[in-house]
Amino acid sequence: MGNTQSPSTNPRIASATRAFTQNELEDLKSLFVSLAAQSQSNDQYISPSVFKAYIGLDGPLGDRMFDLVTEKRNDQKLSWEDLVISKATYEKGTNDEIEEFIYQLLDVNCDSVLGRSDLEAALTAILDSIFSWKSSEGAGSQRKIVDIFLNAATFSKNDEGLAEKSMSFEDFRRWCTLLPSVRKFLGSLLMPCDSGRPGSQVPRLLHQRITDSSSLLLREEYAWHIGGALSQQELDEWKLLYHSSVNGLSFNTFLGSVSNHEGSTVLIIKDKEGFIYGGYASQPWERHADFYGDLKSFLFQLFPEASIFRPTGANSNLQWCAANFSSESIPNGIGFGGQVNHFGLFLSANFDQGHTFSCTTFGSPCLSKTNHLHPEVIECWGIVKGAQEERQDGVKGSVLERFKEDRHMLNMVGLANASD
Template sequence: MGNAQSPSNNDPRYVSAARAFTQKELEDLRSLFNHLAAQSQNNAKCISPPVFQSYFGLHGPLGERMFDLVTQERKDQRLTFEDLVVAKATYEKGTKDEIEEFIFRLLDVSGDNFITRSDLKIVMIAIFNNILCIKDSQDRSSSHEDIVNIFLNAAKFSMHNEGGTEETMSFEDFRNWCTHLPSVKKLLGSLLLPPGSGRPGSQIPKLLTSTAIDSNIILLRKEYAWHIGGALSQHDLEDWKLLYHSSVNGLSFNTFLGNISGDFELLGLFTITTSPVYLNIEVLQALCAGCTATSFSAFNAVYSLESVHLRYLKYCKHSCAINFTSEDIPNGIGFGGRVNHFGLFVSANFDQGHTFSCTTFGSPCLSKTNRILPEVIECWGVTQVATQDKHDAVKGTVLERFKEDRNMLKMVGLANSSE
């Protein structure tokens, strides 16, 4: 592939690629090319690697690999206008298979036709450090490398390279990894968009906490928020507000319910750490999104951001158990599975719980033992801009307009009291 020729205006690859764009889009690409070529100190005939990497915010091995792919791996350090059109037509306007194939080749940062854990590590470090610009915090117990390893542990490497020392990733392994990490796939599929254009997959929710709360006790990190955001819609990625933290508010179910009741939709993120005797996982998370504060209808579940459990991000709707009076149903909150056999359950006292393998989310038991002892619980609310005007807001009957309050009554067995 190193002998590939740069496409010309008469090259079938360029002719075919150009058809994917409108005339206006081609003119815009020409303007971009001319602008970057003028900075490349080569008589404005092509774009040099440093200018390309600087404009797209891709530095180091990931930027070098992207430049190689865009230039058909010619290794001549010259990116022509035709190269740019062909690459963007494939990478941004191609079929699903063509786009995934491009991203798959991009992950091979070493350029040896094999994707190893080392390749993925370089890519993830580049994402956090150079693209998302999430810096290490000296106050955190876990480093950036620890976070990167969590994402890497969600990947499988099912192939063996006879000439190498590491197992390698197949195309199917890659697809499975992207399924579990939608944030990674979104971002890797948008790197030929300029950084200031709102690249899909690049937005990190702003985590809002009280200034009185020590940031070091917060378990939700920006890296995790970015990962979770990959499964949510764009309007859910603005501000996330800390509604409840057991270290601040106490281990109280009533306080928890009081804090999360409000006039906004809720992203309920329960983060639990336990004694190593019961669970050798630093962070255990259950996520229910796209629901009201009182219904707790599960939209997604991320049971763990440690080890292989990052894989269990699934789209699924299932109600969670919240009960105060019944002797048949445990008093607390359960995610997935069934009564007394939830994928994750936390008692109403927030002092104990259990975890079992769960077909709802395809997740395993999250602990070495089924019993868990929570130490810290966090809940984050997603604030959203109201889409209804005041006139729409008052439509419907009183019971229809206050359905969230009725849901709360249902949970405590008083749903019919107002009828």
């Protein structure tokens, strides 16, 4: 197979090869042969255009990825050794090794300085790859989405001779924590772009009762952001359970609307300051006299900054749902984190006011402009686990096989075995 059989002079190739099983190496060889054939290189190397098509990235970020994988040789040839070493480092390495690779990858200007323009170019490429933005959506809308992810970044590093600060490695790691969807995407780029690789999944948003989707708070880019903190099984379908413009700002209506959904939910609020934020509730919204829930719950921001705040383990004050209590020590409403009357996020039972404070439960700041919030729009989405499997199962067998209860009823009246 061309240079895959040649003696190696790279000391890294031996240890890199040991990171794979024999079957994995054979699969990797098949991949190399296929991509090299597309490159018309007589099985010698993979060209930049073929490699970038494989990972689904063009432009500066795709160029930078090719540059790193080929160890910055600038010969426009990705060898078998390059593929093995990069896969071993990028997919089999420690978390520190992988994040160091990603940190270098984001330096799309190749100047050893990770600045805002680098992140802007990388985010544009990522979002374009996932959403295939069309010009009809407008440059302003695209810029707005890129900006909310940029706003979560910290630039604390002083570089000699530069007026602007850059992103240190610690800044980068914190940014990855706040944006797990970005981290997942950048950490799986050597997987084929059509394989459903981590960081690329966007839930299907089902909202039959809303005819004008522009009135929804949850847009696909926001769902992708929130989904970065969820499992694969939770990224298939999200169903709108409650929307204040349809159901009214009513706590009782809210509880009634979500009561039939047994799974987890995503609560989103837009307040009168224009800020958008919310929380992921891992447990159903049920009446309790104290905090409940588990460590899967988290808080998030969507606008003007996108961030996710997972539980720190400092306490178990995760989810709150109190209704019709008369004690002042049990405030009626729903919330997340913090302490009673000093929640990370709280909506009163009237659904006309609430508050948000910094809290140790999630390590989160105040989510809005001020601590006191006045909601303008409230949405709640139910996460449908395993929806894809259910749809696949639904097309198997005859109608009678799929609906056993109906079949049983027909058996009772002697029709199940009737001829066509």
